[in-house]
Amino acid sequence: MLQEKMLKNAMKNNYIVPAFNFANFEILRGIIDASIELKSPIILQVSESAMNYFTDDLLSGIIQGIRKIKHPISIHLDHGKSFEVVKRAIKLGFDSVMIDGSILSYSDNVKLTKKVVKYAHSRGIFVEGELGVLSVADDDALKSNNARFTNPEQAKEFVALTGVDSLAVSIGTNHGVNKYIGEAKIHYDILRKIEKEIPNIPIVLHGASLVEPKYVETINSYGGKIEKAIGNLNLLKNAYKTHISKINMDTDFRLAVTASTRKYLSVHPEKYNPRDYGKDNINSVIECAKFRITKICHSQNKVK
Ligand code: G3H
Ligand code: 13P
Numbered sequence: 001m002l003q004e005k006m007l008k009n010a011m012k013n014n015y016i017v018p019a020f021n022f023a024n025f026e027i028l029r030g031i032i033d034a035s036i037e038l039k040s041p042i043i044l045q046v047s048e049s050a051m052n053y054f055t056d057d058l059l060s061g062i063i064q065g066i067r068k069i070k071h072p073i074s075i076h077l078d079h080g081k082s083f084e085v086v087k088r089a090i091k092l093g094f095d096s097v098m099i100d101g102s103i104l105s106y107s108d109n110v111k112l113t114k115k116v117v118k119y120a121h122s123r124g125i126f127v128e129g130e131l132g133v134l135s136v137a138d139d140d141a142l143k144s145n146n147a148r149f150t151n152p153e154q155a156k157e158f159v160a161l162t163g164v165d166s167l168a169v170s171i172g173t174n175h176g177v178n179k180y181i182g183e184a185k186i187h188y189d190i191l192r193k194i195e196k197e198i199p200n201i202p203i204v205l206h207g208a209s210l211v212e213p214k215y216v217e218t219i220n221s222y223g224g225k226i227e228k229a230i231g232n233l234n235l236l237k238n239a240y241k242t243h244i245s246k247i248n249m250d251t252d253f254r255l256a257v258t259a260s261t262r263k264y265l266s267v268h269p270e271k272y273n274p275r276d277y278g279k280d281n282i283n284s285v286i287e288c289a290k291f292r293i294t295k296i297c298h299s300q301n302k303v304k
C-alpha cells in the first residue's frame with residue numbers, strides 16, 4: 001500500500017507527507033508540478049463533493065493520467081462519510097480512503113470504520129479513520145472543546161477495534177479560514193498522549209491550512225470579503241518532529257487561486273481567456289505548495 005509506505009517512512013524520518021486537496025484543474029497541476037520539482041511524495045485528496053464536481057468518468061481519466069507520471073502520487077478519498085462513497089472511490093482507482101465517522105456516536109463510528117477496513121483491506125486499500133470532532137469555527141462543537149478533542153485512551157481502543165492504518169485526530173485545528181474562536185492553539189499535549197497510546201500508527205492532522213494573511217489581504221483588497229481569517233502559520237512549525245505524518249490542506253489552495261484570479265482580472269481587465277488567469281493560478285499554487293512542503297512538511301528530496 002503506497003500510503004502506508006509513505007506515512008511510515010515520514011514517521012520514522014521526521015517529516016510529513018503533504019496531503020493537498022484539489023478543487024479544480026489549476027490546483028491539481030500546481031500541486032503535482034511543485035511536488036515533482038521538490039522531489040516530495042504527495043497525497044492528492046478528493047472529497048465527495050469534488051468527486052461530484054469532476055464526475056466519475058472524468059475523474060477516472062484524470063487518475064489514469066496521474067498513474068503515468070513517474071512520481072509517488074497517492075490518490076486518497078477525503079472525508080468519506082458512507083460505505084457507498086468508499087466503494088465508489090475504490091472502484092474509481094483510489095489508493096486509499098478516509099472513513100470519517102467522527103460525528104457519529106463512538107459505537108457507530110467503530111462499526112462503520114470496521115466495515116470499511118474489512119472491505120478496503122481485502123482489496124489492498126489503506127484506510128484512515130477519525131476520532132474526535134473537527135468542525136467549522138462557529139459551531140457548537142467548537143464552543144465545548146473538551147467534547148470534541150480526541151481521547152487518547154479511546155484512540156487506542158478505536159485502532160484495536162477497527163484496524164485502521166492511520167488516525168485523524170482532533171487537537172485544536174478546524175477546517176476553513178477561521179480556525180479558532182478564542183485562543184489559537186494546537187494541543188500538542190493531547191497529541192503526545194495519543195502518540196504514547198498508539199506509537200505505531202501515523203497521525204493525520206486535518207484543518208492544517210496556514211491561512212496566510214497575504215492571500216486574505218489580496219482577496220479583500222480586490223473586492224473580496226473574507227472576515228475573521230485565523231490560520232495555523234506559526235503553530236505548525238514543529239509538527240514535523242511529532243507522529244503527525246500526513247497534513248491536510250485545502251483552504252490555502254482555494255485562497256491562493258482566488259487571490260490570483262481577483263488580482264489578475266483587476267490588473268488585466270482586457271483579458272477573458274481563462275487560461276491566462278489559469279496560468280497565474282497554477283504559478284500561485286506552485287508557490288503555495290512549495291512553501292508548505294519546505295517549511296511545514298520538510299518532505300523535499302525524500303523521493304529518490
Ligand atoms: O475537509 C474538507 C475539505 O476541505 C473538503 O471540502 O467538501 O468542500 O470539497 P469540500
Ligand atoms: P483546511 O480547511 O485547513 O485546508 O483543511 C483541509 C482538510 O482537512 C481536508 O481534509
Ligand code: ZN
Nearest residue numbers: 175206207248
Ligand atoms: Zn479534513
